[in-house]
Amino acid sequence: MSRALIGPAGGCALHGAILTALAIDGVVPLVHSTPGCALRAGLSLRGPGRATTAPAALPPLPSTNLAERHVVFGGTSRLREQIKNTLAVVPGRLLTVLTGCPTEMIGDDVTAMVKEVTTQGEAVIDIATAGFHGTARHGAESFMTALANWVGKLDPRRRGTEAGLVNLFGIVPRVDPGWLGNLEEIERLLAGVGLKVNPLIGPSGGFESLQALPSAEASLVLSPWGLGPARTLSERFGIPVVQAAGLPVGADAVRQVLDLLSEVLGRPIDEAGQKFLDVEQRLEDFVLNESLESLVGIGRRRFALAGGSLVAGPVARFLGDVLGWSSAAILVTDDPPEQSFGPLSAGLDRVRFLSDAAAIAEAVRASEADVVIGGSAERDLAEQLRLPFVEVFPPSALGTLSEGHAGARGARRLVAAILRTFDPEGIGATITTRPVLERGNETRLATVDGVPAPPRRIGR
Amino acid sequence: MARRRNRIQPRETRLDAVGAFIGDVASLAAEYARDEPPPPRIRTFSEAEPDDLSVALELLGRFRDLGLVVHGPRGCAAVPVHGPARLAVTDLDQQDTVLGSGEALAETVRRLDATARPAAIAVLGTPVVAINNDDIQATVGDLCEELGKPVVWVQTNALTSRIAATGADAAALALVHLANPEDAAGDLGLLNLLVPAASPEVDDLVSGIEAQGWKVNLLSETGTVADLARAATAAASLVLDPDTLEPLAAALEDRRGVPQLPVALPVGHAATAALYQTLADIAGTTPVIPLTPARTGAEALAGRRIAIALAPGWALALAQLVEDLGGEVVLLSVPHIDRRHAGALAGLAARRAAAQIHVGAAQGFEHENLLRRLAPDLVLGDPAAGAHALRLGIPAAAVVPERLIGPGAVERLDDLVRDALAGSTLALRAARGRQSPYSPGWLRRSPDWHVKREVK
Numbered sequence: 001m002s003r004a005l006i007g008p009a010g011g012c013a014l015h016g017a018i019l020t021a022l023a024i025d026g027v028v029p030l031v032h033s034t035p036g037c038a039l040r041a042g043l044s045l046r047g048p049g050r051a052t053t054a055p056a057a058l059p060p061l062p063s064t065n066l067a068e069r070h071v072v073f074g075g076t077s078r079l080r081e082q083i084k085n086t087l088a089v090v091p092g093r094l095l096t097v098l099t100g101c102p103t104e105m106i107g108d109d110v111t112a113m114v115k116e117v118t119t120q121g122e123a124v125i126d127i128a129t130a131g132f133h134g135t136a137r138h139g140a141e142s143f144m145t146a147l148a149n150w151v152g153k154l155d156p157r158r159r160g161t162e163a164g165l166v167n168l169f170g171i172v173p174r175v176d177p178g179w180l181g182n183l184e185e186i187e188r189l190l191a192g193v194g195l196k197v198n199p200l201i202g203p204s205g206g207f208e209s210l211q212a213l214p215s216a217e218a219s220l221v222l223s224p225w226g227l228g229p230a231r232t233l234s235e236r237f238g239i240p241v242v243q244a245a246g247l248p249v250g251a252d253a254v255r256q257v258l259d260l261l262s263e264v265l266g267r268p269i270d271e272a273g274q275k276f277l278d279v280e281q282r283l284e285d286f287v288l289n290e291s292l293e294s295l296v297g298i299g300r301r302r303f304a305l306a307g308g309s310l311v312a313g314p315v316a317r318f319l320g321d322v323l324g325w326s327s328a329a330i331l332v333t334d335d336p337p338e339q340s341f342g343p344l345s346a347g348l349d350r351v352r353f354l355s356d357a358a359a360i361a362e363a364v365r366a367s368e369a370d371v372v373i374g375g376s377a378e379r380d381l382a383e384q385l386r387l388p389f390v391e392v393f394p395p396s397a398l399g400t401l402s403e404g405h406a407g408a409r410g411a412r413r414l415v416a417a418i419l420r421t422f423d424p425e426g427i428g429a430t431i432t433t434r435p436v437l438e439r440g441n442e443t444r445l446a447t448v449d450g451v452p453a454p455p456r457r458i459g460r
Numbered sequence: 461m462a463r464r465r466n467r468i469q470p471r472e473t474r475l476d477a478v479g480a481f482i483g484d485v486a487s488l489a490a491e492y493a494r495d496e497p498p499p500p501r502i503r504t505f506s507e508a509e510p511d512d513l514s515v516a517l518e519l520l521g522r523f524r525d526l527g528l529v530v531h532g533p534r535g536c537a538a539v540p541v542h543g544p545a546r547l548a549v550t551d552l553d554q555q556d557t558v559l560g561s562g563e564a565l566a567e568t569v570r571r572l573d574a575t576a577r578p579a580a581i582a583v584l585g586t587p588v589v590a591i592n593n594d595d596i597q598a599t600v601g602d603l604c605e606e607l608g609k610p611v612v613w614v615q616t617n618a619l620t621s622r623i624a625a626t627g628a629d630a631a632a633l634a635l636v637h638l639a640n641p642e643d644a645a646g647d648l649g650l651l652n653l654l655v656p657a658a659s660p661e662v663d664d665l666v667s668g669i670e671a672q673g674w675k676v677n678l679l680s681e682t683g684t685v686a687d688l689a690r691a692a693t694a695a696a697s698l699v700l701d702p703d704t705l706e707p708l709a710a711a712l713e714d715r716r717g718v719p720q721l722p723v724a725l726p727v728g729h730a731a732t733a734a735l736y737q738t739l740a741d742i743a744g745t746t747p748v749i750p751l752t753p754a755r756t757g758a759e760a761l762a763g764r765r766i767a768i769a770l771a772p773g774w775a776l777a778l779a780q781l782v783e784d785l786g787g788e789v790v791l792l793s794v795p796h797i798d799r800r801h802a803g804a805l806a807g808l809a810a811r812r813a814a815a816q817i818h819v820g821a822a823q824g825f826e827h828e829n830l831l832r833r834l835a836p837d838l839v840l841g842d843p844a845a846g847a848h849a850l851r852l853g854i855p856a857a858a859v860v861p862e863r864l865i866g867p868g869a870v871e872r873l874d875d876l877v878r879d880a881l882a883g884s885t886l887a888l889r890a891a892r893g894r895q896s897p898y899s900p901g902w903l904r905r906s907p908d909w910h911v912k913r914e915v916k
Binding site: 008049054081090106361373386 | 532535536557626824
């Protein structure tokens, strides 16, 4: 049933499917829906005020742009025409017909239209991705699952495995903040221990990567949104699924994931791999050592953090396990399936699953946190509450250009973000005082040794 | 009759709007010169287009204390607005599309009212509820009384019009309901200034208008519902965002008796001076005319072949300016064109009959094909069009209408052109090794290959 959703973020299932398709070189999406449905997928990549032009960052996005008469009389003939012309105009290796809400409501026989062209030898599949099926991440998972199924049907007999090849699922392109940076870092980390990521999305993915899915030795799943395709490949080809507790943030988390992978693959990490991981650990140690004075000055924080299931838990774990901070509220905002609540909350306190902006705001307000951590939506909230804000999740518009938080390098960026908030002028330069929240219109500072300081607004 | 006026007519019907055309300016101008509307055209290959819902949401989002409720699946609300906490969606699922969702709408409006405390609430329709035939109007009427504040229906549905700008008409009809002066008396010295966004040039224009003895009610991206109510008391409206805000000014004239000033966009010294003269004449004051700028010619434009990609009102105004300054307009790319643009189109056709016009929103294949053929020296337009041009090795400058307002427009345009040409290394870099995402064979065919006259 529907629900009132305040401040909806991230789009719908159709949008997730579109953005995933557009991130796989050689895969062409074709949206069968009314105007607006497809274009809105790209609008979250921009700020307000540019709703009528296609974002130039995205590849071509063919769409049937159905008119009223198609809704009344059926849109299949328009779809047939659009499929034929898209195959001619937009080169690709796989055409994916994605249905929107109107066409699923009126019952267009999309499968029959697709069959017409597949019998002519064209590579075309149709996927039910109407927005009313769920969130963008849900749509991305459905899309990936459909691709895994298609590859399975295309090449039902597994022709052997490529040693060390690992499929990577659970990062949603242009939806998860820092998706590309995280992807690249995971590739680097796995390469460091002699493994090779098969990423599917991004500059190092593409159609060849799609074809290589059945050849992998394992599938690494970083969020619940990667389970669908991984399980499909497991059922069809017996490829084992390694489910991480989210993006590995920090050197310890990286080691845990790689140990797990190594165990599943039945190959211990060799000496070179161990050396690589030692260097990662030393990087993190070095960063922490450089920041200790500031971190001591900042003191132990009680944080409220909001983010998607890929990053919220892992960032919270790093803050707790490494910096020793305590969680006032950990808010997972991307509506993951209920079955994943347990794994996502493992080892964490005060985790809630909320996607409504008003409910998130209320949870942060009630948490008595003394710092807010999240993205641009939480920035406004922190300003309202007059709390310090650490921006760790960039706005979607910058999501592709941002580095992400995977590994020790990601941990370094996280620490840097914290220091930028609390100690922007240099280590120890301004943090002889520590902000203490007062319930009122102003925040009062107290020095570390407890001597009160004059009131000062914290934040902007 | 009153009922009929409350229904939104698609731009195709109301203004003979065209959303698909590729050809020379003179041919399209000739179509508008006939008694019949231009023949309807469709595309047999199309890329994702905008719809009325996105345009309406964007326009309504400019009023910072207006709550916005989108009645549909969550993706229908995926349009960034300032202050997302005042945007809500009924988040319909598949079951709702079968069983209906009137109560879901009421609950969402109540919840947004409780959490965001907006001054008024606008409810926007989507194709899903249009297909379901949900009665938004009845729900909105009940909620008005229950909440004790205006709740208005915005008649968007993404189905009845192929012209996304119809969403501005739907938004205007809703906004004019909010432009209710209650018992406030008319203010004969107040001018509504409807602008696309704030800018230093808009600020200067406001000062210039005030110097003629007027007060200004600025309706821009930082407008409020109170500004709308005030708008109904004004003596006149001046529209500087013709493609989006003209319907609001027209509705203010039609419903509240606030006339629109029939003046040209104040682009450049002469047009701005003419505006000030008009305003001073109406106010009965001595006009205060700005000094003539140091630069009145744009040398950088002289002899340059220019492509323009903007909304039609501003595209045609810029085309005239470019031609006045010695440039040659070779391509005009606009999302739609309608009868209100016929005069300016005919004017451009008289000067540059062979210039090409591309009518189509977000149709990258057609746009790229035309740019390749025409190879202009420079593209002036929105940033997306500029990015496409750079990928083809063509220098581009982003033109923001609110920065072209006022007496210094020629200087600013000259600076823009100089900078774009001087920075053409970005175009060279963007084009280096680039493969078109479109089939080379199809790029060699006529750009209007997939634009056909509709057979009914």
